[in-house]
Each structure stands twice: as C-alpha cells, then as structure tokens.
Amino acid sequence: MMHKxxxxxxxxxxxxxxxxxxxxxxAVKIIRRELVVAQHESDSGKNEVYDVIISxxxxxxxxxxxxxxxxPNLTGKKILLLEAGNKKVMDKxxxxxxxxxxxxxxxxxxxxxxxxxWEHITQMRCKPYxxxxxxxxxxxxxITFDKExxxxxxxxxxxxxxxxxxxxxxxxxxxxxxxxxxRSKVVxxxxxxxxxxxxSIPWVQVTLANGxxxxxxxxxxxxxxxxxxxxxxxxxTVKWNYDQSAVVAVLHxxxxxxxxxxxQRFLPTGPIAMLPxxxxxxxxxxxxxxxxxxxxxxxxxxSFVDAINSAxxxxxxxxxxxxxxxxxxxxxxxxxxxxxxxxxxxxPSVAGIGPKTRVMFPLGMGHASEYIRHRxxxxxxxxxxxxxxxxxxxxxxxxxxxxxxxxxxxxxFNGKDLGAIQHLxxxxxxxxxHNLPMMAAIDLMKRLYSTNAAPVVLLRTFGLQATNMLPALxxxxxxxxxx
Amino acid sequence: xxxxxxxxxxxxxxxxKPAAVCGVVRRAAGxxxxxxxxxxxxxxxxxxxxxxxxxxxxxxxxxxxxxxxxQTTVDPSELKRFQSLASKWWDEQGExxxxxxxxxxxxxxxxxNLLNVHRARHPGKPLAGLRIxxxxxxxxxxxxxxxxxxxxxxxxxxxxxxxxxxxxxxxYDPDLREQVSYQxxxxxxxxxxxxxxxxxxxxxxxxxxxxxEVVEHLADLETFAFCCSSVLKPGGSxxxxxxNKTNLSYALGIIVAEQILRIVPSxxxxxxxxxxxxxxxxxxxxxxFSVQSVQGMLYNSLxxxxxxxNSTAINYALHAVKLEDSAExxxxxxxxxxxxxxx
Numbered sequence: 001m002m003h004k005x006x007x008x009x010x011x012x013x014x015x016x017x018x019x020x021x022x023x024x025x026x027a028v029k030i031i032r033r034e035l036v037v038a039q040h041e042s043d044s045g046k047n048e049v050y051d052v053i054i055s056x057x058x059x060x061x062x063x064x065x066x067x068x069x070x071x072p073n074l075t076g077k078k079i080l081l082l083e084a085g086n087k088k089v090m091d092k093x094x095x096x097x098x099x100x101x102x103x104x105x106x107x108x109x110x111x112x113x114x115x116x117x118w119e120h121i122t123q124m125r126c127k128p129y130x131x132x133x134x135x136x137x138x139x140x141x142x143i144t145f146d147k148e149x150x151x152x153x154x155x156x157x158x159x160x161x162x163x164x165x166x167x168x169x170x171x172x173x174x175x176x177x178x179x180x181x182x183r184s185k186v187v188x189x190x191x192x193x194x195x196x197x198x199x200s201i202p203w204v205q206v207t208l209a210n211g212x213x214x215x216x217x218x219x220x221x222x223x224x225x226x227x228x229x230x231x232x233x234x235x236x237t238v239k240w241n242y243d244q245s246a247v248v249a250v251l252h253x254x255x256x257x258x259x260x261x262x263x264q265r266f267l268p269t270g271p272i273a274m275l276p277x278x279x280x281x282x283x284x285x286x287x288x289x290x291x292x293x294x295x296x297x298x299x300x301x302x303s304f305v306d307a308i309n310s311a312x313x314x315x316x317x318x319x320x321x322x323x324x325x326x327x328x329x330x331x332x333x334x335x336x337x338x339x340x341x342x343x344x345x346x347x348p349s350v351a352g353i354g355p356k357t358r359v360m361f362p363l364g365m366g367h368a369s370e371y372i373r374h375r376x377x378x379x380x381x382x383x384x385x386x387x388x389x390x391x392x393x394x395x396x397x398x399x400x401x402x403x404x405x406x407x408x409x410x411x412x413f414n415g416k417d418l419g420a421i422q423h424l425x426x427x428x429x430x431x432x433x434h435n436l437p438m439m440a441a442i443d444l445m446k447r448l449y450s451t452n453a454a455p456v457v458l459l460r461t462f463g464l465q466a467t468n469m470l471p472a473l474x475x476x477x478x479x480x481x482x483x
Numbered sequence: 484x485x486x487x488x489x490x491x492x493x494x495x496x497x498x499x500k501p502a503a504v505c506g507v508v509r510r511a512a513g514x515x516x517x518x519x520x521x522x523x524x525x526x527x528x529x530x531x532x533x534x535x536x537x538x539x540x541x542x543x544x545x546x547x548x549x550x551x552x553x554q555t556t557v558d559p560s561e562l563k564r565f566q567s568l569a570s571k572w573w574d575e576q577g578e579x580x581x582x583x584x585x586x587x588x589x590x591x592x593x594x595x596n597l598l599n600v601h602r603a604r605h606p607g608k609p610l611a612g613l614r615i616x617x618x619x620x621x622x623x624x625x626x627x628x629x630x631x632x633x634x635x636x637x638x639x640x641x642x643x644x645x646x647x648x649x650x651x652x653x654x655y656d657p658d659l660r661e662q663v664s665y666q667x668x669x670x671x672x673x674x675x676x677x678x679x680x681x682x683x684x685x686x687x688x689x690x691x692x693x694x695x696e697v698v699e700h701l702a703d704l705e706t707f708a709f710c711c712s713s714v715l716k717p718g719g720s721x722x723x724x725x726x727n728k729t730n731l732s733y734a735l736g737i738i739v740a741e742q743i744l745r746i747v748p749s750x751x752x753x754x755x756x757x758x759x760x761x762x763x764x765x766x767x768x769x770x771x772f773s774v775q776s777v778q779g780m781l782y783n784s785l786x787x788x789x790x791x792x793n794s795t796a797i798n799y800a801l802h803a804v805k806l807e808d809s810a811e812x813x814x815x816x817x818x819x820x821x822x823x824x825x826x
C-alpha cells in the first residue's frame with residue numbers, strides 16, 4: 001500500500017477533488033485549489049518553516065535566542081533572530097564607560113549564567129554592589145537594603161552594550177541551532193487564521209525589507225517599547241507618558257572609594273540615582289521634568305556637577321515641621337524596635353563627567369493587555385515598560401525569557417506545536433501575575449514621591465522609616481525584586 | 484460472534500483470580516506464559532483460516548471502492564457518526580477539545596514508557612528510530628505529537644474523511660511530512676497485509692501500537708488484540724486508553740459528558756462496549772501480552788484539563804508489552820509452579 005508522503009501533493013490534489021464533488025463548488029474554486037496545491041509544491045522546497053523567529057536583537061531578544069538555542073529539548077529546531085541593526089562585536093572593552101546601564105538582579109544573573117553569557121560579562125566588565133540606600137529629600141527618612149553581613153552581592157550594574165556583546169558572542173557559538181540575521185528590518189507581518197482553513201498557510205509570515213518572506217510556527221516579539229509586533233496585532237496597551245525624562249551620564253568621583261553602594265534620592269521633581277561602575281566612576285540616572293532635563297543638558301560641566309552634588313547633599317526641601325515629625329516617628333519606632341534602623345550615609349561627591357556621555361530620553365509606562373496571540377508571544381519592553389526608579393526593566397524582561405523558555409522546552413518534549421495557544425496562555429498568566437504587581441508598585445512609588453505636599457510627605461516618611469525597621473519586610477521586597 | 488465464544492471458552496479453561504486492580508498495577512513480564520502457547524497456536528491457526536476468508540472478501544470489496552470493508556472489528560454505525568465530525572478535528576476548543584487536552588497525559592505516557600525500553604539517543608527527538616502505529620488515529624491528534632518526537636508514525640482509520648483531514652493538517656509542516664503517514668484501512672487489513680507480504684517487507688513491524696479511545700468503539704476485541712500482536716515486534720509496546728464499564732462511567736461518561744455538559748458529541752459512546760481494565764488485561768494476556776501498568780485518568784471539565792488519578796473507574800490508560808517468543812519458554816518454568824498452586 002503506497003503511503004509515502006512524497007506523493008503528498010498528488011494526494012492533496014485528489015483530496016481537493018474529493019471535497020469539491022461533495023460540495024458542488026464552482027469552477028473558480030477548483031482552479032484556486034489546484035493553484036494552491038501548485039504553490040504548495042514550489043513553496044515546500046524554497047520556504048522552509050522556522051520553528052521560532054525572534055524579532056528584535058536587544059538584551060532580551062538575544063537572551064531569548066541563546067536560551068532557546070541551548071535547551072536540550074529544542075535541539076534540532078530551527079530558530080532565527082532578526083535584528084535591524086548591525087552586529088555588536090566587542091573584541092576589546094573600551095576604556096570609557098557607556099551611558100546606558102542596567103541593574104541585573106541575581107535571578108537575571110542566574111539566567112545569563114545558564115545560557116553561558118554571564119561568563120563573558122564578568123570577563124568584560126561588571127560591578128556588583130552590596131547595598132542600596134534610598135532616601136527622601138523632603139525628610140530624613142531613609143531605607144537601606146543589603147544582604148546579611150554584606151557578604152553577598154545584591155545585584156550587578158552592567159553596561160547594556162556589554163550585555164548585548166556577551167550575548168552576541170554566545171550566539172556565535174550556537175550557530176548550529178540559532179541563525180541570526182543582522183540588518184534585517186521587518187516591514188510586514190502576516191498573521192495566520194486561528195483555525196486552519198483549507199487553502200491558507202497556517203504559519204506567521206515575516207516580510208523583510210529586502211523582500212524575503214520567512215515563515216514561522218512561533219513569532220516572539222522582542223522589539224522594544226514601540227513594538228511593531230504589538231502594534232500590528234492591535235493589542236490594546238495601557239500606556240502613559242510620565243511627565244519626566246531621564247538624564248544619564250557617566251560620573252567621575254572626587255576620590256576613589258570602595259563604591260559598592262547604589263544611591264537613590266527622591267527629589268520632588270523626581271529621583272536621582274548614582275549606580276557604581278568602578279572605584280572611580282558611577283552612572284547617573286536622574287529622572288526629572290522635561291524642562292529641567294533640557295536645562296541640565298545645556299549646563300556646562302562644572303555647573304552640572306554642582307547640580308548633581310547639590311541634589312544629593314542639599315536639605316533645603318525639608319521644612320521644620322517635617323523634620324520634627326520625622327524625628328518623632330523615628331523615636332517612636334526605635335522604642336518599639338530598638339536595634340533596627342540604619343545610619344544615613346552620604347554618597348560620594350562627583351568631580352567631573354565622562355565626555356559626551358550626557359544624554360536624555362523620555363520616560364513612560366506601558367503594559368500590553370495581552371502578551372500573546374495565536375502563534376505570537378511578546379517579551380521584554382514590548383510587553384511592559386517601566387520607570388527606571390527601581391532598576392527592574394531589564395530584569396522583568398529576563399524573567400519573561402526564563403519563563404517562556406521553560407514552557408517551550410516542556411511543550412517540545414511533549415511533541416506539541418510550539419505555536420499552540422495552550423502553553424502561550426500559561427506564559428502570559430504567569431508573567432502578568434508577576435509583572436503587574438511590580439509595575440503597580442513602581443508606578444505608585446513614582447507618584448508618591450512626586451510631590452512635596454506635607455501630608456503625603458509625612459505619610460511616606462513614616463512608611464519608609466517603618467519599612468526600614470522591619471527586616472522581614474525588607475527581605476520580602478528584595479526577594480521580589482531579585483527574581 | 485463465534486470468535487468471542489471461542490475466546491471465552493479458552494479463558495474459562497485456564498481461569499485466574501482476577502486481581503483487584505485499582506490504580507497503578509505493575510505486572511512481571513511473562514506471567515501468563517505457560518498454558519497459552521498451545522492456545523495461541525490453535526487460535527492463530529483458526530483465525531488465519533478465517534482471516535484469509537476475510538481477506539478475499541475484503542479484496543473484492545476494495546475493488547468496488549466501498550468504504551464499509553472489514554466489518555470484523557468496526558461497527559458500521561460508528562463509521563457514519565465519525566464521518567460528520569471529520570472536519571472539526573483540529574479545532575482545539577471545538578468538539579474534540581477533550582481529546583486535544585488528553586495529549587497532555589497520553590503523549591508523556593507513551594513517550595516515557597518507550598524511553599524506559601529504548602534509551603533516547605537524539606536530544607530533541609526522544610523517539611527517533613521507533614516505528615509507531617496509531618490505530619483509529621482520527622484527525623491525527625495523537626499521531627502528530629508522536630511524529631514531532633521523532634518517531635515514524637503510521638496512522639490508520641477506517642473513516643476516509645478523517646484521514647483526509649489528518650493528511651492535510653500534517654502536510655503543511657515540513658517536519659511532519661517525513662514523520663507521519665496515513666492510510667485508510669483497519670487494523671485487520673494492515674495485519675493481513677503484513678502476513679502476506681512479510682517476506683518482502685520485513686520492516687513492516689512496529690515498535691509500538693497506540694489505540695487511544697478506540698477499543699470502546701470496536702465490535703470484536705479478540706481480533707483486535709490478536710492483530711495488535713501480529714503487527715508488533717516482540718517486546719513491542721501496546722498503549723490503550725479507554726473507558727471503564729462501571730456505574731460511575733455511565734453516569735459521568737455518558738449522561739454528564741454527552742448529554743449535560745456536551746464535552747463529547749452525543750451518541751459517541753455505547754456503555755455496552757466499555758471494558759474494565761481487568762477484562763482488558765485478561766484479554767491481552769491471553770493474546771501474548773504482559774500488562775505493565777494501568778493508570779486512571781480524570782477529566783476536569785471546568786479547567787478542561789486531564790490528570791492522572793488513582794481510580795480507574797472512568798477513564799484509564801494501559802501499557803502492555805508483547806512477550807518475546809523466546810522469553811515465553813524460559814519464563815514458563817517458574818510460572819508452572821505458581822499456576823499449579825492457583826488451580
């Protein structure tokens with residue numbers, strides 16, 4: 001009995017006719033079906049179907065590609081990463097630090113280490129820090145986070161360029177499993193019908209600027225906060241622009257110091273953060289109103305440095321009322337918990353800034369109401385965009401990568417179609433459950449600290465002091481942020 | 484039917500205490516060896532003779548192109564029911580949603596039990612190198628995942644429309660095209676061919692046969708079990724998922740599932756055709772199989788998900804292994820003593 005499927009096109013032909021005689025369809029449809037069969041024959045040789053295409057080769061997209069490429073259950077699957085920009089190779093780490101940095105949590109470090117990129121990062125450049133001090137400008141409330149006895153690192157500050165370069169290096173070594181196309185801009189996506197119609201291609205089609213069309217069983221959108229994948233799918237997104245921009249720069253410290261503390265002070269205009277890069281340099285992330293941000297960019301170097309120092313050290317925002325109330329709270333709380341609380345430290349002073357490192361970019365919040373559709377999943381900033389005040393943006397993205405990889409791996413081991421909706425729904429549920437509370441907390445913090453109205457200040461002062469005195473609560477917060 | 488009476492007579496001769504089976508049951512291989520050899524040989528001869536008669540009949544029927552061939556295990560009314568459902572196979576939220584969801588249990592069940600015997604050599608394709616037969620494959624719901632895991636799967640079903648749907652669905656995926664193939668026929672056709680063409684097609688033997696949600700639609704289970712045995716390599720695995728014949732399965736499986744919740748299209752199942760795991764086990768062991776495990780399955784209609792359970796009162800999955808011919812003789816001696824003490 002002949003059942004070799006090299007005869008599939010013929011079988012389809014026969015099948016088509018069988019359907020037609022039953023349904024008395026017009027001649028046009030007959031011709032169309034035969035044309036489809038003809039196209040199918042020519043396509044089957046030319047257009048291979050990828051198992052996964054990842055659109056966007058930033059930190060999160062590249063990490064996704066590495067992660068899938070290294071999974072044993074996905075061996076033999078065809079994976080493709082599309083990146084519109086050039087390949088970012090870093091043979092030698094440049095002496096100057098780059099402006100955009102991320103705080104990598106231990107959870108993200110574990111993921112990166114699992115995919116073999118963390119090794120490259122530590123060989124290139126990264127700065128672990130052990131403590132974080134967050135304090136108010138309107139009162140002297142403060143909170144510090146650190147691990148027990150300052151032994152373990154809390155998190156790591158890594159330049160974004162280094163993360164991407166490390167992932168690129170790792171992808172080079174995975175070239176059997178993962179293909180990467182650089183300078184490939186996507187111009188069009190064609191979405192498949194959810195239920196397979198007899199004469200339509202059931203895969204997602206991706207059309208590149210050079211005219212090539214690729215087909216895939218699963219498309220992963222990792223194309224950033226203005227994701228084309230998300231827009232083309234028409235996924236409703238909750239988003240608003242904060243009335244803030246972030247000014248970033250590389251700071252030269254006045255004198256070398258151990259520099260293993262991350263500092264963040266909440267000014268009424270927005271938080272200013274200093275993140276350690278080395279013993280002599282730190283990274284500045286100053287979120288403030290658009291007007292102030294523009295002014296800051298225009299200042300000469302000396303004035304800019306003065307502004308930074310003053311923002312960290314100056315106490316002019318504190319009124320007497322708040323000061324009294326603050327010390328009263330502290331007294332009351334220390335009566336209840338005498339051993340808790342921490343002395344306030346001051347961040348190192350800044351002497352200069354790295355040349356040409358002053359940049360500003362607008363801040364906003366965004367959350368896609370759906371992370372998935374039929375044969376599509378969104379990860380990273382394409383799904384969620386947050387304020388940098390908590391240093392969580394990249395970590396949420398890496399969390400998406402870990403979760404989706406694990407679900408795809410399991411699906412492959414169960415012989416499932418990778419684009420099937422069931423495990424994609426699980427991904428969406430799990431990540432939304434984690435991301436939404438985090439995003440809500442960050443947004444709340446931003447709003448809470450955006451004012452210097454006395455009642456709000458008193459509230460947050462008390463809240464911050466109380467939290468600072470409860471090690472159990474602090475540990476919970478750190479655990480949540482480290483995932 | 485004559486076959487059934489004959490079979491039961493044979494079973495009656497060598498009666499065994501039906502062990503209380505509830506939950507996972509592990510049987511040592513070769514337990515039912517000794518007295519069955521003679522019985523099997525006799526039956527083989529008898530069925531071969533009737534099989535040849537069937538074959539001639541079938542050959543005539545096939546020439547005329549009728550689809551109602553080989554009625555020995557297939558009920559004609561069942562055929563009609565499935566024809567109307569053929570195009571709805573691949574709608575994951577449609578009529579066959581429960582079957583789609585069942586893949587979460589049955590694919591791992593098949594995969595893990597096969598991996599116990601055949602160590603996986605290819606990461607990413609754990610079942611590479613194995614040949615599997617999917618009996619009653621329908622639209623290919625179980626055939627495709629097994630193909631994706633690397634096995635070469637042949638799906639057979641007497642309903643032509645289902646096979647058509649299955650072929651069309653798998654034709655789009657270039658990875659599946661080489662792995663899965665389909666044929667409109669019944670198990671007897673296939674095993675009949677195998678016997679006839681065994682000399683040329685020595686490779687027409689399977690490492691595993693899967694009959695998922697099939698035996699509750701069959702008219703003659705003896706022949707079914709016999710044919711499974713004939714297409715399997717010695718040591719090959721047989722995987723069956725089906726429904727138990729209990730009051731609970733009538734209440735939940737038919738009244739609730741078909742009429743109230745409509746999880747299953749009305750009229751799909753006939754309670755009379757359900758079979759208990761004990762009876763199925765007896766049947767299989769009388770056909771040269773050794774049942775390795777039986778596991779209950781439970782469907783949660785709220786979540787739409789299946790889960791393993793200790794009770795086999797409604798749905799259950801069964802894994803049996805075809806005894807090696809050489810093993811039968813060597814293991815028969817210790818069994819002599821145990822059987823003697825029973826009877």
